[in-house]
Amino acid sequence: MYSKGKYFILQCIVMLISPITSLFVSIRFYKSEISQLFFIIFAFYFGSHIHYVSDLLHHYDDMMILYAGRNVNEIFADERIYLVGQDYYHILFKLIVSRISLSPRFFGGAACAAYATFFIFFFRQLKVFYNNYKLTILNALLMLTITFIIEYYWFLGLRFRTGVFYFAAFYLKYVNTNKKICLLALLVTPLFHYSLITLVVIFLLDFVLRYTGIISRIILLIASIFIRLQNIDFVPLMLKYIPITKNLGVAITDDRIRNNVRDTMAEMRSEGNFFYRQRNDILLFFGFIILYFLWKYNAFKDRKYRVLFTFALTTYTVANFGYGDLTFYDRFYQIAVLFFYTYLFALSFIHANRIHHKLYLISIFMLPPMLYAAATQIVEQREFLFHLNLFFGNFFSVWDSTVETVKDFGWRPVY
Numbered sequence: 001m002y003s004k005g006k007y008f009i010l011q012c013i014v015m016l017i018s019p020i021t022s023l024f025v026s027i028r029f030y031k032s033e034i035s036q037l038f039f040i041i042f043a044f045y046f047g048s049h050i051h052y053v054s055d056l057l058h059h060y061d062d063m064m065i066l067y068a069g070r071n072v073n074e075i076f077a078d079e080r081i082y083l084v085g086q087d088y089y090h091i092l093f094k095l096i097v098s099r100i101s102l103s104p105r106f107f108g109g110a111a112c113a114a115y116a117t118f119f120i121f122f123f124r125q126l127k128v129f130y131n132n133y134k135l136t137i138l139n140a141l142l143m144l145t146i147t148f149i150i151e152y153y154w155f156l157g158l159r160f161r162t163g164v165f166y167f168a169a170f171y172l173k174y175v176n177t178n179k180k181i182c183l184l185a186l187l188v189t190p191l192f193h194y195s196l197i198t199l200v201v202i203f204l205l206d207f208v209l210r211y212t213g214i215i216s217r218i219i220l221l222i223a224s225i226f227i228r229l230q231n232i233d234f235v236p237l238m239l240k241y242i243p244i245t246k247n248l249g250v251a252i253t254d255d256r257i258r259n260n261v262r263d264t265m266a267e268m269r270s271e272g273n274f275f276y277r278q279r280n281d282i283l284l285f286f287g288f289i290i291l292y293f294l295w296k297y298n299a300f301k302d303r304k305y306r307v308l309f310t311f312a313l314t315t316y317t318v319a320n321f322g323y324g325d326l327t328f329y330d331r332f333y334q335i336a337v338l339f340f341y342t343y344l345f346a347l348s349f350i351h352a353n354r355i356h357h358k359l360y361l362i363s364i365f366m367l368p369p370m371l372y373a374a375a376t377q378i379v380e381q382r383e384f385l386f387h388l389n390l391f392f393g394n395f396f397s398v399w400d401s402t403v404e405t406v407k408d409f410g411w412r413p414v415y
Contacts (some may be wrong), residue, residue, distance in 0.1 A: 004032075004034060007029075007032065007034055008034050011025065011026070011034060011035075011038045015038060015041060015042070015045075015395075016394060016395065016396075017394060018392075018394060019041075019042050019045040019046075019393075019394055019395070020042075020390070020391050020392075022038050022041075022042055023038075023039065023042045025038075026038045026039045026042065027039075031127070031130060031131060036120045036123075036124070039116060039120060040113050040116045040117050040120060041113070043109075043112045043113045043115065043116030043155075044109040044110065044112060044113035044116075045109065045394075045395060046109075046112055046390070047108040047109040047110070047111055047112025047113060047155065048105040048106065048108050048109030048112075049105075049387070049389060049390050049393065049397075050108065050387070050390070052108045052111070052156055053156065054156055054157075055156060055157045055158060056108065056111055056155075056156045056157070056158055058084055059084060059090060059094065059107075059111075059158050060104055060107050060108075062081075062083075062084050062094065063094040063097065063098050063102075063107065064102065065080075066078055066080055066081050066094075067081075067094050067095060067098035068098055068102050072095070075095065085159060085193070085194070086194060087159065087190065087191050087192060087193050087194050088191045089159055089162070089163065089191055089192040089193070090158055090159055093110075093111075093114065093158070097110050111155055111156075111158055112155045114155075114162060115152075115154075115155035115158075115161070115162050115165075116155075118162050118163075118165035118166050118169065119165050121165065121166070121169040122165045122166075122168045122169035122172065123147070124169075125169055125172035125173050125176060126143070126146075126172075126342075126345065128176050129345070129346065129349040130143065133349050133352070136348070136352065136356075136359055136363075137359065137360070137363045138348050138355075138359055138362055138363045138366055139345070139348050139349060139352075141363060141366040141367060141370045142290075142341060142344055142345040142348055142366060142370075143345060144370050144373075144374070145283070145341055145366070145369055145370045145373050146338065146341050146342060146345060148370070148373035148374045148377060149283065149334065149337055149338045149341060149373060150164065150165075150334060150338060151376075151377045151380070151381075152377065153377075153380075153381050159192050159193040160192070160193040160195065160196070160331065162192055163189050163190075163191075163192025163193050163196045164196070164199075164335055164338075166188075166189060166192060167186060167189045167196065167199050168335075168338060168339070168342075170182045170185040170186050171186060171203070171311070172308075172342065174186075175304065175305060175307060175308065186199075186200060186203060187200060195328070195331075198318065198332065199315075199335070201318075202311070202314050202315050202318050203311070205314055205318070206307075206310055206311050206314040209310070209314060210307075210310065217310075217313065217314075217317075220317050221313070221316075221317050221320075224316075224317045224318070224319075224320030224321050225320055227320060227321050227323065228320040228321075228323040231323060231324055232323075232324055233324025233325060265325070265326040275376065276376055276380060279372075279373075279376055280330070280333045280334055280337050282369065282372060283337050283341070283369050283372070283373060284316075284336075284337055284340065286365065286366070286368060286369035287337070287340050287341060287344060287369070289365050290344055290362060290365060290366055291344065293355070293358065293361075293362045293365070294344070294347055294348075294351065294355065297351075297354050297355050297358060298351075298354055299347055299350075299351030299354040299355050300347070302346065302347060302350050302351075305343060305346040305347070305350070306343075308339050308340075308342055308343035308346065309339075309340065309343045311339050312336045312337070312338075312339035312340040312343060313336075315332055315333075315335050315336035315339065316332075316333065316336035318332060319331075319332035319333040319335075319336060
């Protein structure tokens with residue numbers, strides 16, 4: 001491989017000519033910090049060349065109305081900056097972006113680059129494995145699955161999943177290094193999105209459950225499954241009576257509006273695309289098949305990284321309690337799957353010698369979830385992903401994505 005200096009220059013040239021080629025080169029040499037940097041640069045290109053909608057579009061409109069042409073004192077004196085979210089990440093993001101450019105393409109690119117930065121931060125916590133060991137086919141399949149679990153297009157939400165990668169990165173960093181400052185960093189997570197305070201609560205709950213025995217975990221898990229089957233909606237009650245969140249929105253706490261929302265969620269669950277709606281279930285199912293093989297060959301336990309498994313289990317339990325709210329359930333279920341596969345990834349390295357004689361057998365069972373996780377992303381977003389300008393264009397391409405309507409562009413919401 002080239003020296004770092006030559007490789008950096010090569011990537012600069014390739015990125016200017018063909019960003020998609022730079023992405024493929026970065027993936028090929030994924031261990032390099034330079035490759036990871038150019039992955040983020042490509043994310044900026046990607047975000048600036050697709051038409052964003054929904055939450056991200058609301059945030060852009062909010063920036064143009066409340067941030068453009070105003071000084072910092074005027075911005076923070078205007079209470080309307082909290083209308084699209086009382087957390088501070090989006091405020092800081094829009095403040096910084098508005099000082100640089102008001103272009104919608106720059107805003108979309110910056111949002112995607114920020115999301116990619118936190119993803120790379122999380123991914124780099126895995127380097128204790130992929131930098132120090134030779135990857136087997138099982139390691140590679142698990143690593144690819146981890147990168148596909150949370151869909152890349154969720155940068156359109158700006159706040160929530162960016163905060164998820166922040167939390168996951170510092171949690172994994174704490175497990176790797178045992179540095180207490182990482183625990184303090186976790187407390188900042190709700191500043192990305194108010195609902196991420198749930199992750200902090202889950203962390204504390206998981207810590208307590210470590211000292212109460214396996215029976216308490218089983219009881220909570222069974223209770224959560226019962227609540228899920230009954231489809232009991234606890235979210236309005238929690239938001240109404242927890243002081244920090246009770247005033248977040250009448251759409252959540254008002255009974256009439258909430259009943260309409262619940263009817264809509266029930267329709268989504270019954271009529272949504274089966275293969276996508278069951279995405280987390282299918283990934284979890286195959287994950288437990290891999291876990292079974294690891295248990296069978298005595299490669300299941302690890303004192304250091306088992307907290308990833310218990311955290312995933314606790315997150316799944318809490319997600320079940322929130323099953324009545326589709327958004328809450330899907331989001332935290334997905335986080336549970338992310339931590340579960342991260343745990344499997346760690347075990348696949350730690351106990352490589354114990355499973356090497358069955359490596360190909362286990363890999364055969366790992367291939368379907370990896371392909372499924374990738375395919376559901378690509379197929380779901382195929383209409384805007386396979387845009388010729390995205391593949392054959394570059395930063396100098398003349399293409400105003402803002403003039404395209406959602407209908408023309410072919411973007412479809414997840415649900």
